[in-house]
Amino acid sequence: MLIENMKMAFSAIRANKMRSFLTMLGIIIGIGSVISIVSIGDTMRSMFEGLYREIGVTQAYLFIGYWVDDVRQSDYFTLDEMERVKEVFGDQIAYIDSNSHASADAISGRTTVKFAFNGVDYNYQEVQPVNIVYGRYLNEGDVLGRRKNVVMDTTSAMNLFGVENAVGKTFRTTIYGTTEEYTVVGIYRKKLSPFQAMMMGANTEGGEAFLPYTILTWPNDYFYALRIFARDEATMDVFYNNVKAYVAKSKGRQPEDFRLNSAKDEMGQMDSIMGGLAAAVGGIAAISLLVGGIGIMNIMLVSVTERTREIGIRKSLGARTRDIMIQFLTESAILSACGGVVGILLGGGLVMIGGALLGVQAIVKPGVVLLAVGFSAMVGIFFGIYPASKAAKKDPIEALRYE
Amino acid sequence: MGLWNRERTEDLGGSGSGERKWKPDGRPESGDKGQEESGVGTDWAERLQALWKMGLSRSRKLPEYITENVSEELIQLEDLVKVYDTGALKVLGLKRINLTIHRGEFVAIMGQSGSGKSTLMNILGCLDRPSMGHYYLDGVDVAAMNPDELSLIRNRKIGFVFQSFNLISRTSALKNVELPMTYARKGKRFREQRARTLLERVGLGKRAEHMPNELSGGQRQRVAIARALANDPPLLLADEPTGNLDTAASVEIMELFSQLHKEGTTVVVVTHEEEIAAFTERIIRFRDGEIVSDKPNVPREPEQKEAGPNEKGH
Known part of the structure; x- marks a missing residue:
């Protein structure tokens, strides 16, 4: 019986192709936009997650809160303090440095390139692995001996020296007022997805390089923030709270006076922003589903009136109220579900194509697809109830007389 | 006898919308006079209920007065x-x-x-x-x-x-x-x-x-x-x-x-x-x-x- 009903529904839909298509269009657009928006949201989230994985989820910066009015010099950090934190927390810290950065012009021969220098410890590559293609990474000797050695990426090397393999080449630069000669000891290659390049800014003209943090931060210097990588992602929240409490205590402050900026928090914020955005736009798209449902109801009412005689015939042949009701409900549900399927193909397809063009892996979750099909069928059934009951209630004599 | 049992069907069809009004006088009303006054309002709910019941009783056994030739x-x-x-x-x-x-x-x-x-x-x-x-x-x-x-x-x-x-x-x-x-x-x-x-x-x-x-x-x-x-x-x-x-x-x-x-x-x-x-x-x-x-x-x-x-x- 159900199969019979479905066959009847399909033949009725086929009998009025144009009209059925236009009716479905509402559902197609509704489901299509919901699917594409939710999928875009999911894709963006996964891309941001990838991005944060890249820069290290366990990474955090600890510094004095901007809300603190009476900032003293002791609220900043010294290398001694950093060593003490390192000793106290020992194994729980994967990496710690003084978060030192410098921006300066690098000069090699007649070429001058603006460089961003990042002062790191020799084990920075354990938490932020890079793909060394020539030479070596900074080693303990470089850091302890405050040697003027740098590691840069292939693009920077090309910009400054015109070759990728610039190991052994030197350049001059002025950091904190002192001009000195630096030697390239290693070259690494960056792998960036187009999305990462977009978000991080593709460095096509300037350069960037790692150098020992001991060059940028001297023993009597005060620096603004500690850059820490926790060893374990699972317990990092507790760990960071402990670090904050320890630092605050050693400086005679409350833990609330210090701000901890962790990549994980940022990721969570981004996640909730993206999620909220997707929900809001998805909600608006869902309204178009409602409009589509009303379109279905409208066309089903027309169909019921047009087929009054058919209803009369069916009743005269023994169709019960329920049989007629189910027949029309099946028709509206199928009409709507067909629209839903086309909408999914369209919405999902657009997202996939867009993803392929941007070079990112688009994510269309099967759960969302199932939900959309189910929801569109529900819309069809809900908006089909009134027309179907109208059909089922028709008086057989009146219906048979209808022209 | 299932769905088409007389008592059951009285139950199913006895909705309040004057369903039985056409009944000629003098024929016994099977106690649904009270429902007659309940008006159109309950019609929907009862219809749904009836549909539900019909859906539940999937008995295909029909009474003899439908399946058999009874009278000359x-x-x-x-x-x-x-x-x-x-x-x-x-x-x-x-x-x-x-x-x-x-x-x-x-x-x-x-x-x-x-x-x-x-x-x-x-x-x-x-x-x-x-x-x-x-x-x-x-x-x-x-x-x-x-x-x-x-x-x-x-x-x-x-x-x-x-x-x-x-x-x-x-x-x-x-x-x-x-x-x-x-x-x-x-x-x-x-x-x-x-x-x-x-x-x-x-x-x-x-x-x-x-x-x-x-x-x-x-x-x-x-x-x-x-x-x-x-x-x-x-x-x-x-x-x-x-x-x-x-x-x-x-x-x-x-x-x-x-x-x-x-x-x-x-x-x-x-x-x-x-x-x-x-x-x-x-x-x-x-x-x-x-x-x-x-x-x-x-x-x-x-x-x-x-x-x-x-x-x-x-």
């Missing part, structure tokens, strides 16, 4: 009255009709338009319900049944043949013939086989897959007859079956009816054409909602069919 008097009308309430005035459609049609008869009901023959046809076909009196179809008073029970009766006991054929468009002859069996919940195999047999029997075996609009009037009417026979009903009701056909096709159709009658089906034909009525064995004439004559008729012999032009005598 197939149709028995007792003081049947139909009143049309047109708001301003009440029109008497049928005035106390008493009529018995036995199993196996071939009857013509004649009369001019407005004579009440169509009203009677609708009531005999369980499409309409009388205002007063009793209609026993195969021994069961269908005047007391609710719409869904009537659907079941129409499905099993009555085969309709209409003036305008009333085939379902865009649906093959085969599917049209299958339809009553679909509503009787017969299996797909059985349906198709029987539909083919029936089409064969009306001489359309080769046109089973044709759509109604690909068939001539006479062929369409034969499909309709095959459809009417689908559930092997005891009663075949034909309402002006030749009204839209030329003489040759009309004669063909009437001969088909004669043959079915000889095979044992009870055939009731409503017509205003004398030469159509001439095929039958009993002619009942109506005027102004009353039977004015009820006479046996010697059916026209098949070889006479070429005789005379198509004169419509009155």
Whole structure:
């Protein structure tokens, strides 16, 4: 019986192709936009997650809160303090440095390139692995001996020296007022997805390089923030709270006076922003589903009136109220579900194509697809109830007389 | 006995919207007077509830009065009255009709338009319900049944043949013939086989897959007859079956009816054409909602069919 009903529904839909298509269009657009928006949201989230994985989820910066009015010099950090934190927390810290950065012009021969220098410890590559293609990474000797050695990426090397393999080449630069000669000891290659390049800014003209943090931060210097990588992602929240409490205590402050900026928090914020955005736009798209449902109801009412005689015939042949009701409900549900399927193909397809063009892996979750099909069928059934009951209630004599 | 148990169906159909108001006076109301006053408001909820119950009780066991041939008097009308309430005035459609049609008869009901023959046809076909009196179809008073029970009766006991054929468009002859069996919940195999047999029997075996609009009037009417026979009903009701056909096709159709009658089906034909009525064995004439004559008729012999032009005598 159900199969019979479905066959009847399909033949009725086929009998009025144009009209059925236009009716479905509402559902197609509704489901299509919901699917594409939710999928875009999911894709963006996964891309941001990838991005944060890249820069290290366990990474955090600890510094004095901007809300603190009476900032003293002791609220900043010294290398001694950093060593003490390192000793106290020992194994729980994967990496710690003084978060030192410098921006300066690098000069090699007649070429001058603006460089961003990042002062790191020799084990920075354990938490932020890079793909060394020539030479070596900074080693303990470089850091302890405050040697003027740098590691840069292939693009920077090309910009400054015109070759990728610039190991052994030197350049001059002025950091904190002192001009000195630096030697390239290693070259690494960056792998960036187009999305990462977009978000991080593709460095096509300037350069960037790692150098020992001991060059940028001297023993009597005060620096603004500690850059820490926790060893374990699972317990990092507790760990960071402990670090904050320890630092605050050693400086005679409350833990609330210090701000901890962790990549994980940022990721969570981004996640909730993206999620909220997707929900809001998805909600608006869902309204178009409602409009589509009303379109279905409208066309089903027309169909019921047009087929009054058919209803009369069916009743005269023994169709019960329920049989007629189910027949029309099946028709509206199928009409709507067909629209839903086309909408999914369209919405999902657009997202996939867009993803392929941007070079990112688009994510269309099967759960969302199932939900959309189910929801569109529900819309069809809900908006089909009134027309179907109208059909089922028709008086057989009146219906048979209808022209 | 399941769904069609009388008590249960009282339950199902006894919705508040005056469902039982048509019941003639003096017949015992089975205690649903209170519900009658509950008005239209509860109608929906109760309907849903009824639908739900029907869905739950999937019992296919039907009572004997539907599956079995019960009575030798197939149709028995007792003081049947139909009143049309047109708001301003009440029109008497049928005035106390008493009529018995036995199993196996071939009857013509004649009369001019407005004579009440169509009203009677609708009531005999369980499409309409009388205002007063009793209609026993195969021994069961269908005047007391609710719409869904009537659907079941129409499905099993009555085969309709209409003036305008009333085939379902865009649906093959085969599917049209299958339809009553679909509503009787017969299996797909059985349906198709029987539909083919029936089409064969009306001489359309080769046109089973044709759509109604690909068939001539006479062929369409034969499909309709095959459809009417689908559930092997005891009663075949034909309402002006030749009204839209030329003489040759009309004669063909009437001969088909004669043959079915000889095979044992009870055939009731409503017509205003004398030469159509001439095929039958009993002619009942109506005027102004009353039977004015009820006479046996010697059916026209098949070889006479070429005789005379198509004169419509009155």
